[in-house]
Amino acid sequence: MSKRVVITGMGIWSCLGQDLDTVRQSLYEGRSGIGLDAERLKYGYLSGLTGIVPEAVLTKKDVNRHVRAGMSEEAKYAFMASRQAFSQAGIDDEYLLNNEVGCIFGNDSSAKPVIEAAKIMEEKHDSEMLGYGCVFQSMNSTVNMNLSTIFHIQGINFTVSAACASGSHSIGLAYMLIKQGLQDMVLCGGAQETNYYSMASFDALRAFSTHMDEPTKASRPFDRDRDGLIPSGGAAALVLEDYDHAVARGATILAEVCGYGFSSNGGGISTPSEDGCCVAMQRAMDDAGVNADDIDYINAHATSTPQGDMYEAKALKKMFLGHHALISSTKSMTGHECWMAGASEAVYSTIMMLNNFVAPNINFDNPDEYSDGLNITPQTVDTELKVVLSNSFGFGGTNAALVLRRI
Secondary structure: OOOOEEEEEEEEEOOOOOOOOHHHHHHOOOOOHHHHHHHHHHHHOOOOOEOOOOOHHHHHOEEEEEHHHHOOHHHHHHHHHHHHHHHHHHHOOHHHHHHEEEEEEEOOOOOHHHHHHHHHHHHHOHHHOOOOOOHHHHOOHHHHHHHHHHHHOOOOEEOOOOOOHHHHHHHHHHHHHHHOOOOOOEEEEEEEEHHHHHHHHHHHHHOOOOOOOHHHOOOOOOOOOOOHHHHHHHHEEEEHHHEEHHHOOOOOOOOOEEEEEEEEEEOOOOOOOOOHHHHHHHHHHHHHHHHHHHOOEEEEEOEEEOOHHHHHHHHHHHHHHOOOEEOOOOHHHEOOOOOHHHHOOOOHHHHHHHEEEOOOOOOOOOOOOOOOOOEEEEOOEEEEOEEEEEEEEEEEEEEEEEEEOOO
């Protein structure tokens, strides 16, 4: 007998803010977190645009020095977000020590420690100069291994590495484990490093917007004049829990995860697919037992790239044209948060659902032939949201969709 899966805690560390209330205000006001980083241009980037994410500064009161030495940038972001999520869920150290909680996080790179280690080796020719923590910072599982150590994780514990769908897949897998009765509670989410080492290869593909004269207007999902994405990052965390378990311990339930859909395009490594998008969305809605008429809001994946937005717009038209669902891409404000995007957008969508509004797709001034006719809103809309759909798609053709329901 399948279990119901609910969200009882959330945390965020992003360019829109480093707590839920600040992020709620940024979303409602349509406030962009994108700026210009001169260091990227100095390093050799074609575009210096990025989401401005503050450093996560941990002290010995947060985590002891021995553990901090093994924490990568994204692991620190994830710690900050996870601590918030556990706090909101009412989960303390005593609970974590005496109960089995799982941890599944999306993360698909840890560039900075790898590059810095290579520089030290080339200069010093001595591996002992790398220090104790380098190995734990440089592994792709750096987020999970650090969170499991800090929070005494005793349940499922692994990293989802699925490009820009990593965060959504982590939530989907946590949902499936709880639904099947294999775990009562799972901490899940996504984390993305923001250092300039991590995004140079994307810049080499000319994937980034070069509208550097007005950074806050550079991310233009679905707009005719979009010219590329803006990299961003941070971390988002959610505590997912069996509904009966949450009720029994008196937890406040924020929303229900009721559908997870996935697919793979089976085509070019960087080529989106209209059909792949549709399969993931339909599978998520079938899982949730809803149809297009039931969806009130769609948080689109749309990253502000000419090709990616086109394919998603075509898929959305095929499935939602003529229906009432409002559509926006929060990436218009955040840029593309990459490995964390699916998780952060689940948080953003839940914030909207709890506060009865749809955040705007800012900079949507001129629809193109593909987005024209869709219910994309360039302004904040005050409205009740009962069911939302959140999309995430990534390189390699990986697609994920989540359906969240208000309780």
